[in-house]
Amino acid sequence: MGSVSLKIGDGTARFRRATLCSSALHVVMLVSVLTTNLFALYAFTYAPSSGSSPGAGLQHQILSQEHSKNLSLISEHVSLIVREIESSQKKLTQIERELLGYETLDVSKPNVPPELKLFLGRHPLPLGRDSRTGITEMVSSVGHSCARAVDLLALYMTYKPGGQCPEDASLAQKLVSRGCEPLPRRRCLSKPVAKPGLLPLPESLWKPVSEKIVGKWNGFDRQMWVKPRGKNDFLIDDVLALGGGIRVGFDIGGEAGNFAARMAEKNVTIVSSVLNVGGPVSDFVAARGLFPLFLTAGQRFPFYDSVFDLVHTVNGMDEGSVGVTRPEKMEFFMFDIDRVLRPGGLFWLDNYYCADEKKKAALTALIEKFGYKKLKWVVGEKVDASASGKKVYLSAVLQKPARG
Ligand SMILES: *[C@@H]1O[C@H](CO)[C@@H](O)[C@H](O)[C@H]1NC(C)=O
Numbered sequence: 001m002g003s004v005s006l007k008i009g010d011g012t013a014r015f016r017r018a019t020l021c022s023s024a025l026h027v028v029m030l031v032s033v034l035t036t037n038l039f040a041l042y043a044f045t046y047a048p049s050s051g052s053s054p055g056a057g058l059q060h061q062i063l064s065q066e067h068s069k070n071l072s073l074i075s076e077h078v079s080l081i082v083r084e085i086e087s088s089q090k091k092l093t094q095i096e097r098e099l100l101g102y103e104t105l106d107v108s109k110p111n112v113p114p115e116l117k118l119f120l121g122r123h124p125l126p127l128g129r130d131s132r133t134g135i136t137e138m139v140s141s142v143g144h145s146c147a148r149a150v151d152l153l154a155l156y157m158t159y160k161p162g163g164q165c166p167e168d169a170s171l172a173q174k175l176v177s178r179g180c181e182p183l184p185r186r187r188c189l190s191k192p193v194a195k196p197g198l199l200p201l202p203e204s205l206w207k208p209v210s211e212k213i214v215g216k217w218n219g220f221d222r223q224m225w226v227k228p229r230g231k232n233d234f235l236i237d238d239v240l241a242l243g244g245g246i247r248v249g250f251d252i253g254g255e256a257g258n259f260a261a262r263m264a265e266k267n268v269t270i271v272s273s274v275l276n277v278g279g280p281v282s283d284f285v286a287a288r289g290l291f292p293l294f295l296t297a298g299q300r301f302p303f304y305d306s307v308f309d310l311v312h313t314v315n316g317m318d319e320g321s322v323g324v325t326r327p328e329k330m331e332f333f334m335f336d337i338d339r340v341l342r343p344g345g346l347f348w349l350d351n352y353y354c355a356d357e358k359k360k361a362a363l364t365a366l367i368e369k370f371g372y373k374k375l376k377w378v379v380g381e382k383v384d385a386s387a388s389g390k391k392v393y394l395s396a397v398l399q400k401p402a403r404g
Pocket residue numbers: 044045046047063064066067070
């Protein structure tokens with residue numbers, strides 16, 4: 001039985017690999033113990049019927065002595081069997097829990113909805129071990145941090161299977177922002193949102209979205225990346241001219257999809273990570289004909305290595321989303337950006353707000369560790385009307401090196 005221990009953040013998630021083999025082994029052990037003992041029992045109790053013969057009295061005495069000796073032996077064996085059964089039962093319970101494989105999320109608790117148990121239950125592959133992947137069973141996953149929000153998760157998984165889902169988008173958002181990501185799948189129908197007045201591309205990019213879809217919410221910014229407000233604002237045309245062959249990109253914290261829309265005008269496909277914070281942002285982005293990826297910054301990007309020509313972020317590295325106050329958190333984030341970016345690809349850090357000189361220095365040092373080529377690097381100050389005084393912003397376009 002293998003045990004893999006992952007150190008994640010401040011908690012330790014433990015996943016036990018309990019194969020069907022090992023549980024089968026235990027069952028075989030149990031059966032063999034039982035049969036051995038039953039044979040012994042049979043041997044002890046079986047006495048050949050003997051006819052009466054001379055000296056039967058003495059023989060009888062010896063026999064009854066032997067008999068009582070044998071009886072105590074038998075009772076010893078029986079109690080041994082009982083103990084053996086008890087310990088096997090304990091082992092079976094343990095195996096059951098290990099088969100479910102969730103040590104931090106105790107799904108055996110009574111208040112866990114059956115839907116959650118069903119979803120997390122493992123399913124052996126019908127044809128046994130798959131030779132390509134090496135797996136023997138299908139495992140559904142749920143974020144390990146869900147264990148810290150079990151009550152919310154239980155609420156989320158309480159619904160009528162096959163019926164309408166409860167209207168609980170805010171509950172899902174709450175769970176996701178607590179790191180409970182991915183969420184479990186559900187067997188209920190989400191409330192259909194009518195999408196009237198959808199336009200074809202490229203008209204859809206900048207035309208108002210029907211109020212039936214987004215209400216009064218509106219996230220258009222028609223100025224960014226085409227009409228600079230300061231030296232920290234780079235033009236899309238200028239950046240595209242820097243690195244050849246920008247076709248696919250990832251906008252972390254892409255909000256209303258304005259960056260993706262501007263890029264779409266240049267025939268560049270951008271996936272924007274979007275949360276419905278403060279409005280129906282995903283609906284808005286999708287209505288524009290753009291790609292809203294419902295994902296927090298806390299999760300590993302769901303993309304393979306070196307797939308993007310461009311990674312862009314305005315707010316993606318904010319205090320709350322990545323936890324930049326802890327330098328290691330920032331490193332995890334930067335390494336993941338580096339991972340999904342292809343060699344020669346561009347990382348566009350757009351108007352990154354540096355709270356103080358120390359923070360700027362830390363970020364600069366981190367970026368320099370990666371050996372990116374600084375194609376653009378502008379540290380600017382902006383007068384903030386709401387806050388007192390000036391704020392320092394860093395904008396940069398960095399090119400990933402080939403490395404080796
Ligand atoms: C007692 O057990 C022995 C084997 O240990 C067996 O040969 C004998 O027949 C048994 N006696 C009785 C009375 O069952």
